Amino acid sequence: MTSEINNSSKAAQASNFGPIAIIGALFFIFGFITWANGALVPYLQMVCQLSETEAILVASAFYVAYTAMALPSAMVLEKFGYKDGMAIGLFTLVIGFLMYIPAAQAQDFVLFLLAQFVIGTGLTLLQTGANPYVVKVGPAESAAVRIMFMGLLNKGAGFIAPLAFTAVVLSGFDGISAQSLAAMPEAQKAETITALADGLINPYIGLAITFLVLAALLKMSPLPELSADDDEVDAVGDASGSESKTSIMQFPGLILGAITIFVYVGAEVIAGDTIGLFASNLGVANATSLTSYTMAFMLIGYALGIALIPRVINQETALKASAISGIIFSFAVILSNPESTVVSSLLWGWMGVPLLPDTISFIALLGFANALVWPAVWPLALDGLGKFTAKGSALLIMGISGGALLPLVYGLLAESIDGQTAYAVMLPLYAYILYYALKGHKKREW
Known part of the structure; x- marks a missing residue:
């Protein structure tokens, strides 16, 4: 009898591994995109020549989406289901990433803010859908372990994101800062700002393609659907x-x-x-x-x-x-x-x-x-x-x-x-x- 229980437990763990891995990947994505803002704030301050308050609006436009779009996100999940709803969230991120391209080309701060809001909207939809899985996928007695694991993935991505942003977007701009930029002659300053803005385009095209693939993979994944009763x-x-x-x-x-x-x-x-x-x-x-x-x-x-x-x-x-x-x-x-x-x-x-x-x-x-x-x-x-x-x-x-x-x-x-x-x-x-x-x-x- 004991062996049957153990076998049943192992089978349950095996069947839960796939969904948990998928949700873990989503939590890594949450952290990566969220804490890339820490690099974006000083970066856009230089590119768009912003005051400190204006630069912080870059983060604010992102976070305000969590309040403005929370209820609409719940409606999307209710209509399309959790898995399809989260796939829509990933596709929304793709739209936000693509919006960064014209924003960088025009060095348009307002368009940057709008892109940030769209990205925040995508993450709101993803978070609203993903969090119930942390508790629901797997046995209740190990839910706390899954929550802590997701938190580590989230913060680990937050550690990587600014380093990755700096290495990819600011490659070739070692030592650049708002202070050093302000000290440049006007012609050199304008040339440097244009080069900084152009450095954002290819990485965000890459992100858009990557997340489009992720949306398709999530749509085809074995992630089980949560019924309304589960909530x-x-x-x-x-x-x-x-x-x-x-x-x-x-x-x-x-x-x-x-x-x-x-x-x-x-x-x-x-x-x-x-x-x-x-x-x-x-x-x-x-x-x-x-x-x-x-x-x-x-x-x-x-x-x-x-x-x-x-x-x-x-x-x-x-x-x-x-x-x-x-x-x-x-x-x-x-x-x-x-x-x-x-x-x-x-x-x-x-x-x-x-x-x-x-x-x-x-x-x-x-x-x-x-x-x-x-x-x-x-x-x-x-x-x-x-x-x-x-x-x-x-x-x-x-x-x-x-x-x-x-x-x-x-x-x-x-x-x-x-x-x-x-x-x-x-x-x-x-x-x-x-x-x-x-x-x-x-x-x-x-």
Whole structure:
């Protein structure tokens, strides 16, 4: 009897491997495209001669799609099914990539923003479809393992993307930065900007072709379809009293959790997408690759969380530690000396990795502080929702719009004060995350 159970378990694992691999590839794609923005922001600042606020709009146009297109994406999935809906999402990415070609040729900032929104729309559709598979494909008791694996793929792609962008798009432009570009004579500056813009065309043609093939492969893949019943939540036996509730607005822990996601994604995008912008303005070479440093520290934090939660610490403690470390590193960014390289000398200089100004190093360390916020907030915010779990999840996804709005606050502060002091915007964000970790997630009544 035992051997039959083991054989059945092995067969189930084998049958789930294909779908899990496909979803894993999609999560890698999410991370790659999302964190390529960290390289795009300083790149487009140079190509389109943008102010800091305008440059950050590149990331904002991408993230605002998560809010604007979330409900339309759900309608597409409902009409076409999950697998076909995600194939449509990949095709939408192809359209966005192709839009970069005329945008680069014309050096048209508005067209770049529109392309970013279309790409964000494609990812919104993909994420809306892919996330249920993480839980539904495979046994429930190993769902947490699959979630952590997907997170590592996502952040690993985030580490690779800026490096790949810099190597492919900026090949032949070693040492280029907003500062060095501004110092050029006008004729040389115009010639360099044109060459930079042209460098974007072939890589994005390649991306469009690649994703068109991926869309076809996904359409033909053995990925099983999820039925509507799979998304329903059984509230029988729910001890939270959720069966007596009539609206998700009656769950303070959820509402406060959605706000936490909003401020967290804003902090994550500021740390990941402005590091290159700030470094470029300091004259740091290869600034477009620096998002990889932030992603590397996120990966370290994520791996540490997998090792410690729940064996050593619980989710609540992890969230507290993340908020406190975020506050400490934010103060360090504001107060550090941008001409010193002591921090990077201690952390990675001994490995031969290029040194960075201390201020840039502390921005990268914010990635470590951010790593465990998302996985810690979700279970705390959804606790006790019962039949409202699905709607609660949708509300949390809406919080991703923080990545569209809060970086703009940083950009406005950077222009009115200076880029380094503007990181003070991070302090109230981490303070709120700390509040949610200490008290907010425990609230059951308003």
